[in-house]
Amino acid sequence: MxxxxxxxxxxxxxxxxxxxxxxxxxxxxxxxxxxxxxxxxxxxxxxxxxxxxxxxxxxxxxxxxxxxxxxxxxxxxxxxxxxxxxxxxxxxxxxxxxxxxxxxxxxxxxxxxxxxxxxxxxxxxxxxxTSGFVIPGDGLLGSFASGIDELGAGDVAVIAQSGGVAHALAFQALREGRGLSAMVGLGNRVAVGFPEAIRYFDAHADTEAIVLHVEGTDRGRELLEACRAAETPVLAYKVGESDVGDFAESHTGALTGDHDLYVAGFEQYGVPTVSSTTELLDGATALAGGPVPDGPNVGVVTAQAGPGIIVADRIQRAGGRLPSLSDETEATLEELLPGITYADNPVDTGRPMPAFGDVVATVARDDAVDVVLVYELYEASIGLPVDRMEALVEAVDKPVLFATDGPDADVADDAAALESLGVPVLRTPERAADLAGVLARYGALRARDAADAEVVARE
Amino acid sequence: MxxxxxxxxxxxxxxxxxxxxxxxxxxxxxxxxxxxxxxxxxxxxxxxxxxxxxxxxxxxxxxxxxxxxxxxxxxxxxxxxxxxxxxxxxxxxxxxxxxxxxxxxxxxxxxxxxxxxxxxxxxxxxxxxTSGFVIPGDGLLGSFASGIDELGAGDVAVIAQSGGVAHALAFQALREGRGLSAMVGLGNRVAVGFPEAIRYFDAHADTEAIVLHVEGTDRGRELLEACRAAETPVLAYKVGESDVGDFAESHTGALTGDHDLYVAGFEQYGVPTVSSTTELLDGATALAGGPVPDGPNVGVVTAQAGPGIIVADRIQRAGGRLPSLSDETEATLEELLPGITYADNPVDTGRPMPAFGDVVATVARDDAVDVVLVYELYEASIGLPVDRMEALVEAVDKPVLFATDGPDADVADDAAALESLGVPVLRTPERAADLAGVLARYGALRARDAADAEVVARE
Missing domain, CATH: 3.40.50.720 (NAD(P)-binding Rossmann-like Domain)
Structure with a gap:
């Protein structure tokens, strides 16, 4: 077919x-x-x-x-x-x-x-x-939903078991100012299922990341094989953790199956799973648009300790690791900020300050760090360190994420500037931590697969 | 003091x-x-x-x-x-x-x-x-943060251990178009701690709900007693579930303690805990502005099955219950929509349709239901059932929540109209489910305390 x-x-x-x-x-x-x-x-x-x-x-x-x-x-x-x-x-x-x-x-x-x-x-x-599919880049709107014509082109393909979820993801992307390379609602999957759609969009020139919404499928093995064969990063949102089997079967004719088995299966085949539509889109957008992490280690830099604790806590529960920083890094931090509030990971500068961008860059350059998450409430007299981040993202090949908040009129310009550098900007500590968590899990699977490949090569 | x-x-x-x-x-x-x-x-x-x-x-x-x-x-x-x-x-x-x-x-x-x-x-x-406190209704901005002067008056008081988290919550409220009755960062709590702040804002005329951000305190018992004595609804965000003790102690001089003990303690004293700043503000806004639920039972009505499954799944994991609907309710639903896609709870209408508002009202009137959550992707030809909801919220004393999405220009007017009726409108299925979950947990604790009081009265 x-x-x-x-x-x-x-x-x-x-x-x-x-x-x-x-x-x-x-x-x-x-x-x-x-x-x-x-x-x-x-x-x-x-x-x-x-x-x-x-x-x-x-x-x-x-x-x-x-x-x-x-x-x-x-x-x-x-x-x-x-x-x-x-x-x-x-x-x-x-x-x-x-x-x-x-x-x-x-x-x-x-x-x-x-x-x-x-x-x-x-x-x-x-x-x-199903409510159909859309390929915005081709002006092909095979959906009957009103408003879907507003969705622009992007680099993430949504493959959802439910047409409703496909559209919810599309409207969420639209609301965030993003587009999609494709949005597909599979429905009852009488012929076209996950494997066919994954293979197609893996080869699709405009698609840089694929996200899956899965309720349940009797072609689980083929789905996983298609994921493993894909060169494009894939993230999966498996729903139905609690007892919704009856209602789910009434939906697209599939049982939700054993949630833990699905999650373990995805992981085995190199696909991190997520727990929300927002995490799914944030993760895919980061993987499509920016560097891909090599491992699960997150370096956290915060200008306010309280949100930093929230972030550090949540990243670890999401499967990320907070590695110790090297002696060299710690020494550089002490030089930048003598008597720094907390120079371990998370690094806490106590307040936004002119050296903040240099602190971030120092942590980002540490070899122990695969992903960088920065929290900094917006302070008008200093702003966000856009220039410093521009130099940084050219120099290091790691995802760098920013979390900030403040009045929109103050934050918007700097946030847009960071986004255009490929630095995602999130507006709550939890959303930033969740994104760091997805990237960390993706990095962990890549590191595992790289290690396996090395063993095979040596044998 | x-x-x-x-x-x-x-x-x-x-x-x-x-x-x-x-x-x-x-x-x-x-x-x-x-x-x-x-x-x-x-x-x-x-x-x-x-x-x-x-x-x-x-x-x-x-x-x-x-x-x-x-x-x-x-x-x-x-x-x-x-x-x-x-x-x-x-x-x-x-x-x-x-x-x-x-x-x-x-x-x-x-x-x-x-x-x-x-x-x-x-x-x-x-x-x-601490970065201080603000009482927007009095024009009293005892904070040095830039932009905090944009925050308007509201009916939720934020009492945070961290000044940074207090401000993050304030800016989040601002971004959502809400105000606060107060924002307090307690910091090291050398004198004014949670008990004093809770008691003050419980008696504060402009405050209709109190939210707490807690890292750790050695006055736990007093904190809990103040919560129990409060007539104002209280929600708590206890952070530090994973190992952040060291960093947390470097923050406001307190260990985060045993997370599970805190959560159990709060529950025992009638305070539901939450897992994010967003859930904290959404929950408090709903409790401050609308009816308070009498139990943990959520009636879900959805116009699209896929998001309905996400919602049903997540509510149950959040401690909500999905009760069966009465025979009378089911009969009315069959009358309204002969051959309805799924008439159990969740009720799935298959698509938005003119009878949708009546379906919601039918579920809301079922005595088994304490909280109503509606999911409906916006369809331009039908819109959201604003008039029907206006009649409903006058007739039933239960929280009714809407989740929807679509292009902002299409959705904004109806969403604002619902919000002005006291119907919170959320834009993702997970955020709506999380809010329903908080309300359900709050309802469960109220039901428990009411049952206890009855036993005491009978003895």
Whole structure:
């Protein structure tokens, strides 16, 4: 099965296209109006045009080849339409409707029919029971959600079991001023599942990191193998730690399975797991845009001890380590700030001060440190050490994170300047610590795999 | 010891007031320029005026009574200045400087001297080693932090062991468009500690909820008794779960102690603990502004199953319960939405739809439900059910929370309308679930205490 025509089609047909603005067959046509190729509205009971294209009676009635059919029709009609698409040579289909394996025996039979058609004709079916996908960089909005046209291009691909979670992640990225390289809601995964999507976006030129939202899958091994084979960093959000099995099965037809087994499996295959949508996006954004850490060791520099304690505490609980700094580092810190408040890791300068940027740079250069986290409440007379960080990120190949807060009008410029250097700026100590934790766990897995590879090479 | 003149002084002296804008003795004078009463700049080596007030040579040289002295002088000078204040009849002192019990033997001796003076003359000393306090409603900004003058009045009082965390919470509130009734950084607590601050703000007319940031205290029992005696809801953020003891002791001179013991102690005395600054503020804002839950049972309504699973999972791990709904509720739901996707708790409508508000109201009216959490991605053609929620919050005395996301320009108006009804609107499923979790834990403790009281009454 080739998902290339699904995620990069030359032409699209929308079956169930509608002139009524409140219908999803209208919403998706509106969202597709930016698409580069032809978009055929298919509806046997409609006349005239929609977004400049004349309505067509059926897929079969379209003379030109159609790569992708998006089905905005009720569940009962889906199996026949899929068969019609297959017969017409359409190689990719998106199915929005619910009412399949997630909803009882009749739904299961319907889904079985689709699965058979897909297998027989090698059709890349996305769904059923999904709100679709978007590839913002191609202007391809295969989703019926309103507002998704605001999402810009980015370098993180979202592959979510739930279309709702996919959209929640997309809107969260938008709200943070970020874009995505792709957003995919897999739904019931009758044909296109995690393995196919991971392999595609691993090879996707615009994608620098992949995030997964996983409820449960019966293709766990293939999913993990695809993760291990990926050269692109992958992070996973496995949900369903407590008892939500019943409700989850009613969702995309999959049990959530044993949460700990999934987490251990991901880890074994080099994928750190996270505990929230925010952690997922923050982690992927950092891995996509900046240097990748070589180990789990976090150097913390803080200008205020209290938030520094919060950060140090949380990083360790998140799997990060706080290594001791070298004698050389400690000596340099003493030189920079004679009588420094606390010169171990975390390094506490007591207050923001002109030497603060140099303190950060000193800790960042310590070989024991893989990730640097800086906490500094914004002080107007000093600001954040943007120039010093610019020199630093050119000199050291490690992730450097900043946490700060203050009135937006004061903080915004310096924060934007740091972000543009590839230094993520977070606004609470916990969010910064969580990001450092993800990076530390990713670094730990890389260090483990590098050590394993060395052993193998020596044998 | 009366902290009334500390938190509600009629006149203030700033010892170490300075004309140099980069000095904290200048910053605090600038911040105090909004204060209603007299503010005397004290500095024996300065001439002229500062913010319209002539410099005074010493506390003793001020003719009128001074309620509060704010000390912006180095640690070495502090014990003598405190003694001078006490001799002049000043009944409250704030000490910014560090270099006391948190920093070795000499510092300990200095702190001991202050403690003796405070005890002998009954002086309410805040600090040392704190960035101060603010009471925005009184225009009283006893902090040297830049930007803190932007913080408006609100109904939550922040009492933090760390001045840095106090300010981080204040800036977070500001960024969320909220104010605070008070922000206090206790620092080394040589005189004013948690018990005094809790009792004061429990009686403070503008305070409807109190939040605590706790690293460690040797007055644990008194702290807990003050919490139990408070009529105002109290939430606590106990930090230091992993090994940060060394660094923490270097901060405000206190060990973080056994984290689990603190958490259990707080719970025993009716105070739920939280795991982040965000959860602390969200929880307090909800308890201050809205109805207080009677138990731990959360009714979840979602328009998208995936985020609903995240929410249901996380609420249960946070100590909330997802009760079964009554037969009557289920029947009403079936009437509202024949063939509803999932009519158990969580209730899943499959998509946003016109009946969505009625579904929420039906769940909210179920007696098994103490807290309602709604998840609904914003859909432009339908919006959020603001009118329906307005009727609901008038009819039921339970917290109702909304989680939504979408482009800001679309969501903002409806979200603001819900907020103004006392319905908190969160933008990620996890943040909403965490808030529901805090409320559920608070509700559980109330239910327990109510049951205990009934037993006592019957005996």
């Amino acid at each position: 080739d998902v290339g025509t699904l995620f990069h089609p030359r032409s699209i047909a929308v079956v169930g296209a509608s002139s009524s603005p409140e219908k999803i067959g209208h919403e998706v046509m509106a969202n597709l109006s930016r698409f580069d190729g032809r978009v055929y509205p298919v509806n046997p009971s409609a006349d005239g045009e929609l977004f400049g294209e004349p309505f067509v009676e059926s897929i079969a009635a379209i003379d030109d080849p159609v790569d992708l059919a998006i089905l905005a029709v009720p569940a009962g009609a889906v199996p026949d339409v899929v068969a019609e698409c297959a017969a017409a040579g359409v190689s990719a289909v998106v199915i929005y409707a619910g009412g399949f394996a997630e909803s009882g025996a009749e739904g299961e039979r319907r889904q079985e029919r689709i699965a058979e058609t897909a297998a027989e004709h090698d059709v890349a079916v996305l769904g059923p029971n | 009366d902290v009334g003149t500390l938190f509600h002084p009629r006149s203030i002296a700033v010892v170490g007031a300075s004309s140099s804008p980069e000095k904290i003795g200048h910053e605090v004078m600038a911040n105090l320029s909004r204060f209603d009463g007299r503010v005397y700049p004290v500095n024996p080596s300065a001439d002229g005026e500062l913010f319209g007030e002539p410099f005074v040579e010493s506390i003793a040289a001020i003719d009128d009574p001074v309620d509060l002295a704010i000390l912006a002088v180095p640690a070495g000078a502090v014990p003598d200045v405190v003694a001078e204040c006490a001799a002049a009849g000043v009944s409250a002192v704030v000490i910014y400087a560090g270099g006391f019990a948190e920093s070795g033997a000499e510092g300990e001796r200095r702190q001991e001297r202050i403690a003796e003076t405070a005890a002998e003359h009954d002086v309410a000393v805040l600090g040392p080693n």
